Amino acid sequence: MEAPRIDKNPGTYPSGTPITITTSEPDVAVYYTLDGSPPSLGSKRYRGLILLGPDTTRNGKMRLRAIAVGPDGCRSPIAEADFERATGISIRFRRPDSWSSSYIHYWETEPDGLSTQWPGQAMSPGPDGWDNLKLLGQTSANLVFNDAGGTQSEDLSVNTRDAWFLDGERWEVDPTRFSNFLFPGGVSKALVLSMDDGPVQDRRLVELLNRHGIRGTFHLNSGRLGEPGHISADEVASLYSGHEVSTHSVTHPYLDSLSREEIATEVGFDRTVLSQISGADVRGHAYPFGAHNATVIEVLRESGIAYARTAGQTRDFRLPADPFAWTPTCHHTGAGGLADTFFARPDNTLALFFIFGHSWELDAGEPTNSWAYMEALAQRLGGRDDIWNATAIEVADYVRAICSVQSSLAEDRLYNPSGIDLWLRCKQSVIQLSARGSAEGYFSHSAP
Ligand SMILES: [Zn+2]
Known part of the structure; x- marks a missing residue:
């Protein structure tokens, strides 16, 4: 019997990535382990996808091993793949008008050196006006932004998954929200x-x-x-x-x-x-x-x-x-x-x-x-x-409820998943976005 197939190549994927196991023959059961131990009939039976997440990884890592067992008890060889959950910090920085580019110089507060040479790493400008950089594998960092020309920010620190920096202040949500x-x-x-x-x-x-x-x-x-x-x-x-x-x-x-x-x-x-x-x-x-x-x-x-x-x-x-x-x-x-x-x-x-x-x-x-x-x-x-x-x-x-609002890609429809009624400006009028309700209109941040 053939070994079951794991649909993803070994590697690092974002949290929540689904991993599926398939077999070439019907009527076979798949058993698997996530900690590297050999799978057997006493292991967990595969019944759908496995999500890469905190409960399926240890220290962000998973060693998936699976076997297929036929109705006659015949066992396949073991399929095996190593996965890692991508953790890190997403940094967004709103560059002052006088800066032509922005660099980030950071020093880690954790082992496994990730230090950079001055002026550090260039941030990539995004279409939303924020310069971006993902610090992979980090859960906290101390950092300073600079324009590579002698101007720099205060020393800043971050310990959340997402961080926006506007006028030297750290936000856990996009402040333009x-x-x-x-x-x-x-x-x-x-x-x-x-x-x-x-x-x-x-x-x-x-x-x-x-x-x-x-x-x-x-x-x-x-x-x-x-x-x-x-x-x-x-x-x-x-x-x-x-x-x-x-x-x-x-x-x-x-x-x-x-x-x-x-x-x-x-x-x-x-x-x-x-x-x-x-x-x-x-x-x-x-x-x-x-x-x-x-x-x-x-x-x-x-x-x-x-x-x-x-x-x-x-x-x-x-x-x-x-x-x-x-x-x-x-x-x-x-x-x-x-x-x-x-x-x-x-x-x-x-x-x-x-x-x-x-x-x-x-x-x-x-x-x-x-x-x-x-x-x-x-x-x-x-x-x-x-x-x-x-x-x-x-x-x-109220602020938390605003942060939870979901917007359609075109920013013409909003959904408020919170239990709080929200008020907002839409074109020239003031409208209400009820708790667990949606609103249609044009809500782009750049709209007057
Ligand atoms: Zn007091």
Whole structure:
């Protein structure tokens, strides 16, 4: 009997590549192994295609060995092929206008050297305006872009499968995706107020925000509830009703100094307790002291957290490039000075005014850090019909939903697989792309 045939030549293929096994005779059964061991009647029986993926490979590799067994028990020789799952990072870089070409110089953060000589590798320009390069076999890299003429970017790092770099910032999705979308209600501006620690002053702040129709996100430490100066567990549900309750760890440690297990406990336990006492599914996080690293982010993702806020300040109104390194616009003391700039933003791009702070600070009674200051700020920002007043989780979910939208090749049909209704501009009008619905029109990014 002939050995079965494997339809692909040995080699490296993208994840999800189907591999099929065929035989020349009918009525034969095929048995196979993926780990290089000899196949026998006790091995897995082949019943369709085998997909090259994480569950069929070990360290990205698969040694497929198969035999055919006839009805009479006659066995074929073994067919064998080695496959490797192509992993790597797809880099896209939007070259500044003054650069005639772009090069990438990268150094790996993993063994198996992949270093390059300065100025590095030329990126290939794509028709979509992005320069591209695939770093095969890498899961993370440090890199710098340059024009081979002495101009270069900041040092950047990447640890996701796809990365877009625009104006020195890394995005997990193509940022031009946002160009036609609007926030709920068809507006281009959103406001998020994100306050930490659950001090007793939150009672006064929530009352103030409610009067001005502003909704906040409150990051609480479940281990501190009921301690002196902090609100108690039994008032969480009623006090923050209509606002978002979010995690801030149990005990407020520097998460980047803890073990994986400790991080998981600090975040997971906080999430469980806060979900129970607030009656809502808590999915947000603010890093205590803003401290985080790659391990912290990984554990947060595994814990079902959807976003995490840092304590930095961008002083602009961009959307989160990376939801786990979500840097706010400014501290509440700086918000008054930026409000007019925010109002004056053109409405052709989405703008998010993301303010963070602590209600206890307002007791300071300073010109930009007092209850009167917050009252005046809320009066200016609240109750406006050109601003979507959202919680952080609502913005995170909305941005994620935009990223999930699928477009036809001609960009004339969109499908929204998410459970959230989306708003967008189509020609001169504003339309809605309902949850799990589609829309027809012309949506090209370059369209006016
Ligand atoms: Zn804090």
